[in-house]
Amino acid sequence: MSASPTRIVVTGATGRMGEELIDAAGDRSDVLVTAAVSRTPGSVTAEAAVGTHLAAILADEDDVDAVVDFTAPEATAEYAEIAAEHGVAFVTGTTGLEDHDADPLGALDAASESIPVLHASNFSRGIAALRGAVREAAASLPGYDVEVTETHHNGKRDAPSGTALTLVEDVEAERPDLTDRQYGREGEQPRETDEIGVHARRAGDVTGEHEVLFAGNRETVSLSHSAGDRGVFAEGALDAAVAVADREPGRYEFAELLQD
Numbered sequence: 323m324s325a326s327p328t329r330i331v332v333t334g335a336t337g338r339m340g341e342e343l344i345d346a347a348g349d350r351s352d353v354l355v356t357a358a359v360s361r362t363p364g365s366v367t368a369e370a371a372v373g374t375h376l377a378a379i380l381a382d383e384d385d386v387d388a389v390v391d392f393t394a395p396e397a398t399a400e401y402a403e404i405a406a407e408h409g410v411a412f413v414t415g416t417t418g419l420e421d422h423d424a425d426p427l428g429a430l431d432a433a434s435e436s437i438p439v440l441h442a443s444n445f446s447r448g449i450a451a452l453r454g455a456v457r458e459a460a461a462s463l464p465g466y467d468v469e470v471t472e473t474h475h476n477g478k479r480d481a482p483s484g485t486a487l488t489l490v491e492d493v494e495a496e497r498p499d500l501t502d503r504q505y506g507r508e509g510e511q512p513r514e515t516d517e518i519g520v521h522a523r524r525a526g527d528v529t530g531e532h533e534v535l536f537a538g539n540r541e542t543v544s545l546s547h548s549a550g551d552r553g554v555f556a557e558g559a560l561d562a563a564v565a566v567a568d569r570e571p572g573r574y575e576f577a578e579l580l581q582d
């Protein structure tokens with residue numbers, strides 16, 4: 323007999339990722355969307371309870387295992403706290419959390435004292451593999467210039483992307499000499515050796531592209547990833563929800579779950 327499905331609540335349910343999560347969950351037997359939370363109008367396709375407030379939904383719904391959240395930093399801060407109050411695991415892919423007034427990163431840390439919490443700037447397995455390759459290249463190409471470029475659809479709110487910032491951190495971990503993040507360039511600005519360039523492009527309906535370029539010693543190495551559609555992220559987030567729902571309270575990493 324198969325195990326019972328992980329019961330999830332999707333926030334931001336009428337957003338691009340919310341819709342994708344509900345679609346992807348509909349094709350799986352290991353997750354069940356029991357409720358959808360949306361503060362903006364739109365139709366929710368799941369046969370699930372629909373509400374505007376996560377707290378009310380969690381008070382009404384029994385046996386929810388995890389909240390899966392792709393919204394906005396202020397919402398993620400609020401929802402993490404509510405999930406913790408109800409003892410429900412919290413999986414979020416929201417980006418732009420750094421230096422935000424609502425302190426979403428602090429809220430995730432606080433919530434992780436009582437529930438499992440997993441935040442990933444990118445839930446694609448391809449990006450998890452790219453990160454490993456980037457760390458390896460950064461370690462074995464000392465002194466090379468590094469430039470990170472991302473391209474996303476014109477509806478994206480934050481820049482640079484959360485994934486680009488994660489890739490920059492991966493490079494910096496191996497290259498402590500790169501202390502100056504250079505977000506775009508203009509005017510007279512010759513490149514300094516301690517710079518790591520970070521560039522964001524917004525155009526049309528591009529799902530998400532990332533490139534890390536290493537250049538030096540008369541050669542270039544380019545490591546890149548392109549997401550074909552948002553289902554890639556939705557699948558990874560649902561895998562994460564299934565994997566962490568029953569774990570001990572704490573912070574979890576997407577890459578570590580892929581190794582289990």
Ligand SMILES: NC(=O)C1=CN([C@@H]2O[C@H](COP(=O)(O)OP(=O)(O)OC[C@H]3O[C@@H](n4cnc5c(N)ncnc54)[C@H](O)[C@@H]3O)[C@@H](O)[C@H]2O)C=CC1
Nearest residue numbers: 334337338339362392393394397415416417443444445555
């Ligand atoms: N980690 C990953 O793999 C991925 C992360 N993302 C991130 O997920 C987030 C959402 O992306 P999309 O779905 O494209 O955005 P979207 O704009 O299509 O949807 C956002 C949803 O959040 C809701 N929302 C926004 N502000 C809110 C608030 N203050 N309170 C309650 N609900 C609120 C909106 O009503 C909407 O339903 C972004 O931060 C994006 O960067 C997107 C794709 C993949």
Ligand SMILES: O=C(O)C1=N[C@H](C(=O)O)C[C@H](O)C1
Nearest residue numbers: 417443444478483484485530
């Ligand atoms: O907003 C998006 O669309 C995406 N956001 C994430 C990010 O900021 O890195 C992940 C993915 O690239 C799509």
